[in-house]
Amino acid sequence: MACLFDPVNFGAIALPNRIMMAPLTRGRSDREAVPNELMARYYAQRASAGLIVTEATGISREGLGWPNAPGLWSDAQVEGWKLVTDAAHRAGGRIVAQLWHMGRLVHPDLGGGQPVSSSATTAPDYARTYEGKKSYVQARAATHDDIARIVGDYAHAARNAIRAGFDGVQVHGANGYLVDQFLRDGANFRTDEYGGSIANRLRFMTEVLEAVGGAIGIDRVGIRFSPNLESQGVEDSNPLPLFEAVARRLEELKVPWIELREPRLPTSSGVVPTPLVSPHMRRLYSGKIAINNDSDWTDAHRRVIDDEADAISVGRLFIANPDLVERIARGAPLNDGDSSTYYRGGAKGYVDYPLLGEAAAA
Numbered sequence: 001m002a003c004l005f006d007p008v009n010f011g012a013i014a015l016p017n018r019i020m021m022a023p024l025t026r027g028r029s030d031r032e033a034v035p036n037e038l039m040a041r042y043y044a045q046r047a048s049a050g051l052i053v054t055e056a057t058g059i060s061r062e063g064l065g066w067p068n069a070p071g072l073w074s075d076a077q078v079e080g081w082k083l084v085t086d087a088a089h090r091a092g093g094r095i096v097a098q099l100w101h102m103g104r105l106v107h108p109d110l111g112g113g114q115p116v117s118s119s120a121t122t123a124p125d126y127a128r129t130y131e132g133k134k135s136y137v138q139a140r141a142a143t144h145d146d147i148a149r150i151v152g153d154y155a156h157a158a159r160n161a162i163r164a165g166f167d168g169v170q171v172h173g174a175n176g177y178l179v180d181q182f183l184r185d186g187a188n189f190r191t192d193e194y195g196g197s198i199a200n201r202l203r204f205m206t207e208v209l210e211a212v213g214g215a216i217g218i219d220r221v222g223i224r225f226s227p228n229l230e231s232q233g234v235e236d237s238n239p240l241p242l243f244e245a246v247a248r249r250l251e252e253l254k255v256p257w258i259e260l261r262e263p264r265l266p267t268s269s270g271v272v273p274t275p276l277v278s279p280h281m282r283r284l285y286s287g288k289i290a291i292n293n294d295s296d297w298t299d300a301h302r303r304v305i306d307d308e309a310d311a312i313s314v315g316r317l318f319i320a321n322p323d324l325v326e327r328i329a330r331g332a333p334l335n336d337g338d339s340s341t342y343y344r345g346g347a348k349g350y351v352d353y354p355l356l357g358e359a360a361a362a
């Protein structure tokens, strides 16, 4: 039976404990998507996590539609990320970059043109832009040339991640973004070899993982999914066979670790999950599995104890508790987060949460 404080290897990365920091978009970069010293401080404060997964990070201008989110396509971004990886490593941590193409969720004000997706669809709700919330526009279906270019952008960003000093990358395959828009039949209506059957819907993810693995070595690559949740209008009519096929494919590709955002109960935003797929994936996939339970890390912990998973991944509690690992170890009380500063702002609500024994900032 694994304990949260037992070490574990995720491919080439040796984690000293099994408490991961989940990817968390915080919107503190500049408009050129360049990371900075403030972000370096934030990540270094959380270096005791077994592994930090960064906030989602754009692989290209076209793929990044979130105000003040960072990127990994330019040299200036690589230089900015070096501040972060140096600080995290000096503090004793391990850090991987979450590689992001938002697909149809990129508003043209940010991406600079009509967004691309698997199919010509429009996301529900509203995009965040620098001028406030705006309706999404209809995406165009990616051509074969688009797909080849985007796959190349993933590989380029992965190489840049290594240049920037990251220990590896996590492909963002969750939450209704581009990889998910290809995987699930609620967003993929293609009739070519990238749509229709499950095998076809897996093709884009497979090409991305092969390209990223070819660029930096598959032992430094993980991927995240949200298999039992509808996300931003993306869902599947039959998640179990889809994610069983995903598990088989990841096994073939030798992807060493995955992270699943897989709640058992309705999420804090009210989305009702379908049944868990991780017990089925576990039987087909020999890599490591981290579970992000959405609001209840103790359930994820139980799944590690029961050997259904290898690690837990925690999001919001890491925002409010930089020393979360120590607090869990000691059973210490946890700070509450301020959701008004989750996605925007400066230092407040970002680098000023108190450590154990410190008083809260006024």
Ligand SMILES: Cc1cc2nc3c(=O)[nH]c(=O)nc-3n(C[C@H](O)[C@H](O)[C@H](O)COP(=O)(O)O)c2cc1C
Residues within 6 Å of the ligand: 022, 023, 024, 025, 026, 054, 055, 056, 098, 172, 174, 175, 224, 261, 292, 293, 294, 295, 296, 313, 314, 315, 316, 317, 342, 343
């Ligand atoms: C402020 C905020 C930003 C998030 N950003 C990302 C992100 O960049 N990439 C991602 O895959 N998930 C993102 N998520 C989802 C979290 O990683 C996590 O799955 C979710 O918060 C539920 O876990 P928790 O209850 O431990 O916070 C974000 C969630 C929040 C609250």
